[in-house]
Amino acid sequence: EAQVTQNPRYLITVTGKKLTVTCSQNMNHEYMSWYRQDPGLGLRQIYYSMNVEVTDKGDVPEGYKVSRKEKRNFPLILESPSPNQTSLYFCASSSLVGSAEQFFGPGTRLTVL
């Protein structure tokens, strides 16, 4: 089954404790992206990657890091989480065809205390 998986689905942590949210896709997609969803703000792009070892900032990259060492994986790293990073996070992937559908993971709900 074609899918994007994220782990963990739920995470409660404390300020300053480094964490990683994993994202993996099995569709051989070149393009992968991270979004955060906040009430009243919709989804905003954090980082994206157009291929292995190619990453770039989205609209709200501050406080986040990503890496793309393998085509299928695109982890999101919060090296020193803060309460304003409490949010619902989605990973998405698609082919590089611009009109292509983006496939979204199930989401990771992060709470930073």
Add this chain to the structure above:
Amino acid sequence: AQSVTQLDSQVPVFEEAPVELRCNYSSSVSVYLFWYVQYPNQGLQLLLKYLSGSTLVESINGFEAEFNKSQTSFHLRKPSVHISDTAEYFCAVSDITGGGNKLTFGTGTQLKVEL
């Protein structure tokens, strides 16, 4: 840069009634237009998209959207809603000239279908 406006944050409607969810966009370049749906506790799924050609596009579950270039709108409609249509709906655009992969989303419209 693009922006998307969804004026209605919530739309309550009775089952079998028609519904329209409004979407307006702003862009200095040509765009692709999308509607995504998010069911409770799930990720987003593509509902329909406009790329080119006929300005009216349809989904498999009875939704349709019409691209209106002069009004820069892409409103979503369904003539008769069902309880199962309760979800949050996001309008999104992407820049054709920039490759089209980056999506800019609206703030979402929560559709609540009641008996």
